[in-house]
Amino acid sequence: MFGRYEYPCRFDEGDVMFCIEQDGALYRYRRSCGESGADMTLTLADADLYVHPIEPVHLPREVTRFLEIEFPSVTLAPESDTTIYLTFPLEVGIIMGYKNEHELLDVFSKATPKYSLYGTPESGVITRYWRSIISDRLPDTDNGVDGILRLRLTNAGKSWVDVGRVVLDATFMPIYFGPFVSMTAEMLVYSRDLAETHVLSEPIIGGMQEAIQVITSSRLRLISAEAKGFLMEHGVK
């Protein structure tokens, strides 16, 4: 599904269909995914058409830039580290590219969106919520529903800690696609109440292609969000 498309084009697989048809000097974009759909008229000129996995915080409306993944908790020994594999929800972006400018045309997903609150109403953040399985190896995923997150967990503290959730900032969220969709992140746990997370520019396997970062490319190009990460101040379980 993912990649660069020449238009007119058509993709039809399972319950996902999208197409761009020429209508005189104009183009017509149509899309259906489950019960949702889109229909719009475009003047494409020489724009490029990309279908990429994008940061999963756009549906049904963009209300946050944080992704929270809850998983069966892992107990970390003091000053130890481990790598686990989780899943994250997929959102598919139809993106128009023209002279290095990218515009998100449409978003759809087969994953059911759900939101949550990490922390308190006063000082917490709204998050896109996802419940994941946990695995020590690459789990099986459905390329239209979920991707694989490789999470490196490091317990920097001197006590045992149970970790059962991770919150990632979508401001810098490189997602890669190939045989599956993937993302890599690290989580430095300082205590049961405090941790720091960063999404890394690392594909899980070689040969994967980096997807266009819609949020970064459209709004925050000048901010170094990679270094910023997210500080989880309201607990890790």
Add this chain to the structure above:
Amino acid sequence: MTVAVEFLNEVVFGNIRVADLIVFFVIISASIIVARIIGAHIKKSLTDRVKKDELEKLIRIVQVIIVLIGIFIGLPSFHVDFAELLLIGGAASIIIGFASQRLVTSIGSGVFLIVERPVTIGDTVKIGETSGTIEDIRILSTTIKTFEGIYVRIPNETVFNSEITNYVANVARRFEYRVGIRYSDDAEKAIRIIRELLEAHPFVLKNPSPSIYVDELGVNAVIIMVRIWAPSREWWSVRTEMLLKIKTALESEGMTIPFPQRTVWIKETPGSAPAPVLHPDVSDKHP
């Protein structure tokens, strides 16, 4: 040299010499330079917080005050009698002060609102008796678009002294429904149906999780309390959407919202005439 001294001592007007004029203009020039430097600093620090035109007004006010101070410092070179000036200035200040009391209070309140930021543009708020969305915060006034789409301008003094309720200051908020079902309906099943509906809605927050329980055994109905947390900026759409969905889902399972009703027991005593049987009047039926 002598020529220069003579020039400086040359009387221009009354007892004002050229030297006095030079000293005065140096002080004024210095105050203008200081005013510009401070203006630039204000611009740098408040650009993100204050609208451009408002910021320019604020800078202009500060700069005028600095230049007035410069004039006040430079005036002795003109041999001005300060006692007289203070008397006139004092009297003028009192008059101006009384005349512009509310204006100055509003400006002060506006500055506090900009710095303290209890509300920001786009927030849904209630200020005093006015509810709506903040459209603009200016130095003198705050404008609100009410939910009816009416433009309301509130002086900042009033905003500052009023009770302010900001509905979106916290990222999430809770709301509740009281859903009544008949005594003959299965309350556990109703709770299960409502819970499934809430779980399926994206903006009904996973955490804090919704709370659904039988709250009251009412006169006409079993009251089920439904408490929901939603993102503050989405809560109204969730609230309006979910109530209809709950009603529809319960009705599709044969549960109806009961009407007020009363069971009347008529006691028949031996030997008395039987109570008349009441039949509904068909003419009262609606078409």
